[in-house]
Amino acid sequence: VYMNPEKKISKDQNAFVIAHCLLHLAFNHFNHKKLNNDLWGICCDLIAYKFLVDMKFGQPLKAIGFLLDGLPSSHEDKLYDYLNNKDFHPDLAHMGTGNYGQSGMVKSTTKHHYYPPKPKWERLFSQGLQAAVTSAVNVAGGSASDLRTSHVLKTAAEHARNWFMNHYPLLGSLANSIRIIENKDICDQYDIKVAAIDIALKEMYINPVAGLNNSEIRFVIAHELLHAGLQHDIRRQGRDPFYWNVACDYVINAWLNEMNVGSMPAYALHDPSLNGMSAESVYNTIVTDLRRLRKLATLAGQGQCDIISPKDIKWHETELGRDLDDFYRDCLSQGLEYHVQQNRGYLPQGLVEAINALAQPPIRWDVELAKWFDGQFAPLEKRRSYARMSRRQASTPNIPMPRYIANELAEQNRTYGVVLDTSGSMDRNILAKALGAIVSYSLSRDVSRIRLVFCDATTYDQGYVRPEDLAETVQVKGRGGTVLQPAITLLEQDEDFPKLGPILIITDGGCDKLTIQREHAYLMPAGQNLPFVTKGPIFRVS
Helix, strand or coil: CCCCCCCCCCHHHHHHHHHHHHHHHHCCCCCCCCCCCHHHHHHHHHHHHHHHHHHCCCCCCCCCHHHHCCCCCCCHHHHHHHHHCCCCCHHHHHHCCCCCCCCCCCCCCCCCCCCCCCCCHHHHHHHHHHHHHHHHHHHHHCCCCCCCCCCCCCCHHHHHHHHHHHHCHHHHHHHHHCEEECCHHHHHHHCCCCEEEECCCCEEEECCCCCCCHHHHHHHHHHHHHHHHCCCCCCCCCCCHHHHHHHHHHHHHHHHHHHCCCCCCCCCCCCHHHCCCCHHHHHHHHCCCHHHHCCCEECCEECCCCEECCCCCCCCECCCCCEHHHHHHHHHHHHHHHHHHCCCCCCCHHHHHHHHHHHCCCCCHHHHHHHHHHHHCCCCCEEEEEEEECCCHHHCCCCCCEEEEECHHHHHCCEEEEEEECCCCCCHHHHHHHHHHHHHHHHHCCCCEEEEEEECCCEEEEEEECHHHHCCCCCCCCCCCCCCHHHHHHHHHCCCCCCCCCEEEECCCCCCCCCCCCCEEEEEECCCCCCCCCCCCEEEEC
16 A cells, blocks of 8 residues: 655544545455446455445545435446446546556566565455454453453453353342453552442453452452442542542451452451441441551452542443433342242342342431421420310300310420531532421421530530511521530520530531530531441431
């Protein structure tokens, strides 16, 4: 193939020209009695041009493909006979790669002695088509890493992935959707000792020099797939990434041991005393011993997370337009259904419950907050009192009729405290949503007053306010640091505040450790978490 170096064309146009020339070989245009005929060259150029345009390959030098409409472009001979008997548009001669009216095919007069024998270009072209289709099928089926791979990968990781796809329906769909990358340079770049998974990119990294046998690789792949399927990146909710990763590893490894999926590597995290606990419960248990946690290691290495995720978890979309968490949830739910229907093996009850829980839509934070209010403030019971006459007393003047009235003492004690973090890190939108929810739920549950305390670097006691005034007239003071314990102590030691009155803390989590002796709950932005373990519920505002 001869290219004119003085012809300045784009990269896509260069690709089109080279492919055009190669198609003359592939379609056997040289071995024809009409080779020296200019019209034959034009016909061959038209066939090659249309082939590349239909494939949308590269960029033609001139976009005049519309001239082919109505022409018998299925075969060179038919096109030749058609154009030989009719006048055709002169621009059809521009579709070649040579000069005007000339094809790009050059018949050499030099005799060449081929050894080995001269290639059969048509056969090579058909073999190339077959190889391209085979590569596409292998990539779609997960047995090849990319289209450039000329053979099916036979690594231990690919064997293990195929085993899940063919014999283990629970994780088969996830295994088919995750791309496995076995590249030492990439693992060194991410500092991955054994394995890790990027849930957003749907890529799993396995270090080829980790020294895993076939059974251990099967265990490691199942471990990483469960991280994705159980949405451990989304469920972290502001917790420390490494400690949360460790908690999830304890839970997953216990399940895989019960299911006998491969064999657990000796360095994998496992503690029988934590069996049967959720990842959230394990996290709350292990963070009490941070000195011991620093010495632990996930499959990525000591102090490293094998759950690779961006710092700010967002809703990613798949190529199908669905949220990524919906995609993983559907894969695991369908896998569970097939696994049970086909009786493919034992599954721990905790794993089944976790998958079923993910299949249910999450409860909104305001609904959970409403349930908390219901638990704190039961509906007021009315009692009969003769101190006030009934509205129907006039109908029976000789018979006293009592009126049903609410318990005034119960109404006076129907209150709670609100500690509002007014530090500079608090988001105004979160404050507006939280205060709006507090007002509506307080009014619907007959809460007549709220004890409000603002707190940042110092405490601002606002006293008792009516719920409807909370969103209209109360002005937020301060915007300094965050020290909330003085506000808690103020409410607990105040003689005017009911001893059983609950406390609701609104904060972004960037506060000191709190000690609260009475019933309490937290309202926080989604994705944030407290720097300590708390007994009270946490409602995350989104």
